[in-house]
Amino acid sequence: MMRSGPTPDAGDLPFELPRTTPRERARASALARALASAYPDAHCELAYSSPHELLVATILSAQATDVGVNKATPALFARFPTPAAYARATPGEIEPYIKSIGLYRNKAKAIHAAMKDIVERFDGRVPGTMHDLLTLRGVARKTANVVLGNAFGVHVGFVVDTHVQRLATRFGLVAPGASITMIERRLMALFPREEWCILSHRLIWHGRRACKARGAGCADHPVCREFGSACELRISAPSRATGGAPARAKPAALKRSAPRRS
Incomplete structure (x- = not known):
């Protein structure tokens, strides 16, 4: 039986992270590698100098x-x-x-x-x-x-915008309907702290360039094919043991939604 636990280096946070299993973290790690390969130059696209x-x-x-x-x-x-x-x-x-x-x-x-x-x-x-x-x-x-x-360069949270919210569900990282707070804490628990910032950029880039709100356009993207496309998602009912995460991966039809601006 797999044991679960929070991200090990998040002990200074003012709240407790949801518990995650080794399998969930391994899948999240594979997703992070796929996104890094697809978007090696991802960065904040707002222009600023201070x-x-x-x-x-x-x-x-x-x-x-x-x-x-x-x-x-x-x-x-x-x-x-x-x-x-x-x-x-x-x-x-x-x-x-x-x-x-x-x-x-x-x-x-x-x-x-x-x-x-x-x-x-x-x-x-x-x-x-x-x-x-x-x-x-x-x-x-x-x-x-x-x-x-x-x-x-301070990592105390995970940026959750409309793209991250959408992809976290499509990739089966959170249960459908999860709150912004739950999404952020789940992502913090699943990924290493030093990756929180860059991974948010990679998710946002993927959401803007491939896995868009109206769906269907990302069916041929390798990240979507492996981790959940615009048409089929790996999602399921919330699990108490994983703090609202999908207990088991199952394909499900994606409901179309109106596009949201970032």
Whole structure:
């Protein structure tokens, strides 16, 4: 009988990871190798040159494309080169630079509030811990994970965007309907900590380039053929022993869903 256990190097996390079996971790490792082979150059596709620029770009990327964000940020970053520059401005002064991006008024307010917090409470420097980042107005866990993993090389979580959420289910890493929190913790338990950041990029690249939301387009991709295509998934009912993971792999029909923007 196989024993189960959490990721061995995650003991400093403020929550317990779900238990996983050697078989599940072996399959996850094989998937990681396949994605590494398919996307050796995967990286964060948001353009930035400092932690605060990445924070701003990540706030802008909600319900928008990285391409659209990257078109808007050069002028924005030139006009507001530091957190203090944003803090001295008003949301209304930020808005004209991001009008091409959806929800620009709300995002201008979020950027202004976060930068003001950084200036007033962190001496103008983006904090490098999850705890401190989550105290910034407008910053949630996904945004904090992006900033920590890419700007600071700190791995305390796994970025779960719409692509990662979709592929985690299609590849049978989580049960259908799993919450964002459960998906993140399952992925953290299945993969080595040092791979959390790069693997999130590889999953996102695969989701954008091959295994898209409407499905069917990835049927011939080797990663999808081996680990779960757009038409057949290795999924099953949740298992108590694995914290909501599929207890046994079974093919199932994929329900088509409307595309979601990253």
